[in-house]
Amino acid sequence: LLHAAPALRGPAFLESPHLVATLTRLLGPEYRLHPHCRGHLRKRGAKTSMWHVDAYKGLPWCSGRLHEPHWCMVMYYPQDTTPEMGPTQLLPGTQFYRGDSDRAHYSRGHIPSFGEQLAGWATCVHTVTGPAGTVVVMHYDLWHRALAAASDAPRLMLKFVAWRTTPPSGTGPPPPWPLADGGASEEEEARQAAAAAAEEEEEEKEEDREGLADEPLLAFLSGDDEQAAHGGGVAGRRRFDRQLDSTDAARAGLPASTTGCLEAHLDSAFREGRLLAGAELLTPKGAADAEKRLFSSAVAAAKKEAADGSALPPTPTHLMPALLAWLAPRCAALVQRAAARERRALFVRERRPVWRHVWAWLHGQAAAPRLVSPARATRLSGTLRIAAEPARLRAAYELAQATAAEAAEALLAVVSDAGAATSVRRTAAYGLSAASCVSAAQCERLLFLAAGSDGAEGGAEGVEPCSLPPTALRDASLPPSPDAASGATDPILGVALEEPSRWLSASLLRASEGFDAELLLAAADPAAEIRYLAAIVLARATRLADSEAVPCLERALAVPAAQLACQGWGASLDSPPPPPSARLVALEAFGARCAAAGSGPPRLLARTLAHAWADAGTRAVAARALAQLSARPAVSAGLSSDEVGGEVVGALAAALSGDADRYVRGYAADALVSLLVHGGSDVARAALEAAFGDLGTVAVLQGQDQGLADARARCRSLCARRWCPLTTPLSPF
Numbered sequence: 001l002l003h004a005a006p007a008l009r010g011p012a013f014l015e016s017p018h019l020v021a022t023l024t025r026l027l028g029p030e031y032r033l034h035p036h037c038r039g040h041l042r043k044r045g046a047k048t049s050m051w052h053v054d055a056y057k058g059l060p061w062c063s064g065r066l067h068e069p070h071w072c073m074v075m076y077y078p079q080d081t082t083p084e085m086g087p088t089q090l091l092p093g094t095q096f097y098r099g100d101s102d103r104a105h106y107s108r109g110h111i112p113s114f115g116e117q118l119a120g121w122a123t124c125v126h127t128v129t130g131p132a133g134t135v136v137v138m139h140y141d142l143w144h145r146a147l148a149a150a151s152d153a154p155r156l157m158l159k160f161v162a163w164r165t166t167p168p169s170g171t172g173p174p175p176p177w178p179l180a181d182g183g184a185s186e187e188e189e190a191r192q193a194a195a196a197a198a199e200e201e202e203e204e205k206e207e208d209r210e211g212l213a214d215e216p217l218l219a220f221l222s223g224d225d226e227q228a229a230h231g232g233g234v235a236g237r238r239r240f241d242r243q244l245d246s247t248d249a250a251r252a253g254l255p256a257s258t259t260g261c262l263e264a265h266l267d268s269a270f271r272e273g274r275l276l277a278g279a280e281l282l283t284p285k286g287a288a289d290a291e292k293r294l295f296s297s298a299v300a301a302a303k304k305e306a307a308d309g310s311a312l313p314p315t316p317t318h319l320m321p322a323l324l325a326w327l328a329p330r331c332a333a334l335v336q337r338a339a340a341r342e343r344r345a346l347f348v349r350e351r352r353p354v355w356r357h358v359w360a361w362l363h364g365q366a367a368a369p370r371l372v373s374p375a376r377a378t379r380l381s382g383t384l385r386i387a388a389e390p391a392r393l394r395a396a397y398e399l400a401q402a403t404a405a406e407a408a409e410a411l412l413a414v415v416s417d418a419g420a421a422t423s424v425r426r427t428a429a430y431g432l433s434a435a436s437c438v439s440a441a442q443c444e445r446l447l448f449l450a451a452g453s454d455g456a457e458g459g460a461e462g463v464e465p466c467s468l469p470p471t472a473l474r475d476a477s478l479p480p481s482p483d484a485a486s487g488a489t490d491p492i493l494g495v496a497l498e499e500p501s502r503w504l505s506a507s508l509l510r511a512s513e514g515f516d517a518e519l520l521l522a523a524a525d526p527a528a529e530i531r532y533l534a535a536i537v538l539a540r541a542t543r544l545a546d547s548e549a550v551p552c553l554e555r556a557l558a559v560p561a562a563q564l565a566c567q568g569w570g571a572s573l574d575s576p577p578p579p580p581s582a583r584l585v586a587l588e589a590f591g592a593r594c595a596a597a598g599s600g601p602p603r604l605l606a607r608t609l610a611h612a613w614a615d616a617g618t619r620a621v622a623a624r625a626l627a628q629l630s631a632r633p634a635v636s637a638g639l640s641s642d643e644v645g646g647e648v649v650g651a652l653a654a655a656l657s658g659d660a661d662r663y664v665r666g667y668a669a670d671a672l673v674s675l676l677v678h679g680g681s682d683v684a685r686a687a688l689e690a691a692f693g694d695l696g697t698v699a700v701l702q703g704q705d706q707g708l709a710d711a712r713a714r715c716r717s718l719c720a721r722r723w724c725p726l727t728t729p730l731s732p733f
Contacts (some may be wrong), residue, residue: 001038003719005296009720013076013399014720015716016715023072026069026362027072028167029161030631032715033160033720034071035669036666037159037661039156040085041155042157043144045149048146048328051114052144052145053144056140057161058619059501060621064426064519064536065098065141066141068361068362069139069362072138073139073161074162075135075157075158076130077128077130077133077156078133078155081128084149085149085151086149086151086321088127089124090128090142091124091142092126095139095142095143096354098389099114099421103518103521114268117389122347122350124343129698165631165632166631166632168395171364174360179348180231212476218347218353227720259323265492266330269294273338275294277294281335282339287336291335295331299324304319313495341516350394353397356397360641370402374404383395383397384411396430400434400436402436411428411431411435414429415446416446416449420519422523422526422529425518425526425530426519429536435543437543438543439544440508440538445529490615491611491614491618492587492618494644495512496510498615500613500614502616510579513581535553539554554601556577556578582617587622588621590605591624602626602645602648603647605622605629606626608621609664610655613720619655620660620663623655623664624667626668627670627671630671631674633678637679640684645675645681649684650683652668653668653684655707656672662730669688674715692722
């Protein structure tokens with residue numbers, strides 16, 4: 001796309017100061033443009049697509065979803081976009097949810113009872129319309145769809161992806177943000193620790209209803225802008241009141257005393273909530289039942305007033321249709337207002353602990369520990385096992401932020417419970433990744449879980465970690481090419497391949513592992529999935545230092561059977577090696593975790609990238625990890641000057657010029673750009689000049705492009721000029 005429309009590379013779009021500032025705040029100053037981009041064209045007759053979350057392009061299906069902003073989708077609309085043109089629709093706040101589908105077979109878009117689950121997510125649809133030049137930046141995991149197109153004017157959207165290469169950093173507590181900082185004061189928390197569980201819960205609900213009523217961002221997140229057309233929120237209530245006021249009751253012959261009595265009854269019912277108590281207002285059926293309840297109550301009240309002989313005269317029979325027509329929309333408006341209030345409170349309540357974690361993470365910190373009473377911790381543990389996904393996730397993050405070590409143990413027990421549902425273990429793993437008291441030793445015990453373990457007792461506590469030498473990976477990395485021992489086997493996954501240029505399919509990995517690494521299906525082998533989740537936690541845990549996590553990840557990569565046989569380590573194993581997806585997660589984590597781990601990880605990544613029988617997905621993970629490491633100026637400078645760096649740059653140059661996979665080439669180009677700009681590598685310069693051809697890159701490399709003021713802008717510009725030699729002008733990627 002950028003070669004078809006090169007102006008997009010400059011300040012008109014990708015280098016727009018506003019967009020660069022936005023992506024920098026979300027993804028860090030060393031963010032990169034992903035190799036994947038696509039044009040989405042909607043023409044008249046296009047149908048509404050299903051709600052979905054995009055797969056991670058350029059990575060195998062083993063990375064798991066990310067609650068923090070690691071990837072952002074950037075959508076550019078080059079024309080005025082109206083609702084009739086089939087615009088994009090978003091569900092704000094849904095990037096944290098995957099949908100519960102625990103069953104043996106899965107069809108994309110067919111999550112069981114998805115409508116009911118969606119109602120529990122407490123979100124509202126936001127439709128993306130606006131003038132030409134509108135840009136939308138959203139979390140990559142946000143649920144979205146495209147509406148049906150009924151206009152003769154086509155709707156084009158150019159989709160790009162930006163991704164984070166370096167973890168966030170910070171030196172102090174994050175600045176205040178009401179959505180994350182809201183909650184009880186220290187005195188209130190101390191009181192809550194001694195209060196009954198039901199009382200605590202009710203106070204939290206009330207706080208969420210009233211405490212954030214004026215938070216401007218919440219109006220967008222909770223859908224008040226969309227609800228305006230349906231009576232939700234302040235703006236919606238005013239619009240709906242104007243519509244109702246325009247109905248001239250007198251013109252229909254309705255007595256003012258009758259309509260006034262009904263309005264007073266409805267207003268009292270709404271304020272007191274007696275007629276809406278217990279109604280499931282966020283589901284279509286529950287809202288319809290509530291409307292009927294209000295309607296029947298109002299009619300009964302009017303009849304009673306007339307029968308009692310009060311000042312309210314009886315309504316003539318011929319006016320009843322007009323009275324009922326006048327009453328129905330008012331009942332609907334009140335139910336919609338009540339639903340908007342409930343949705344707003346639920347939206348905040350279920351997400352606040354997640355926001356607290358993400359907000360602190362964005363500023364290089366961990367969320368501050370919070371006091372949780374033993375009774376509440378017990379209740380949260382129960383919620384984690386039996387509740388719907390939003391309540392489970394809230395419970396997981398509340399346990400993660402609790403000060404007591406027992407809270408982390410509760411999360412660990414759920415992750416290691418082979419009898420729990422896959423979706424429940426996954427939710428607990430998110431909490432464990434953010435937990436304040438998790439240790440590398442606990443995760444490693446799960447990573448090297450003995451086959452057939454029955455879960456928490458035999459896994460978290462009863463299995464000793466594998467006894468591989470800590471320096472095994474550094475002493476004997478992968479061979480640079482296949483030999484008799486490795487054969488046609490992926491060096492990381494340990495899976496036999498027929499054609500290394502193709503990506504391993506999810507079905508092949510599921511057959512090999514007994515679980516689905518994308519976590520959309522129930523695991524046939526829960527023990528293997530538990531070990532995979534342990535690798536995810538080791539790779540992501542915010543409280544684990546790199547020096548603690550990296551040795552565990554190295555040991556996970558040191559156990560493929562072929563490599564062990566070559567090095568004579570087989571006798572030291574007391575459990576099978578971690579499943580292929582767990583080892584791929586460990587390899588991927590090197591990009592974020594190994595900036596100061598010495599020469600072992602970069603050499604392993606380079607040799608994986610150059611291995612003739614590495615699967616295309618494995619090579620892409622290795623190339624992306626090298627791109628992450630190279631994005632750090634200090635690492636690039638080191639790799640551009642030593643022997644290991646020569647091996648790394650050589651592997652990247654070979655991948656850029658000849659790898660069959662477009663994502664491998666794209667990541668390799670990103671890594672070489674960083675090695676050139678930050679490290680001054682002559683080999684990287686030669687490789688990029690050969691690949692970029694006559695696209696003006698040589699001038700940029702010589703520092704003659706006056707539009708690039710600093711090294712970061714230079715890196716972004718070069719990455720945006722990627723032109724792989726195996727592509728054509730009609731197919732830039």
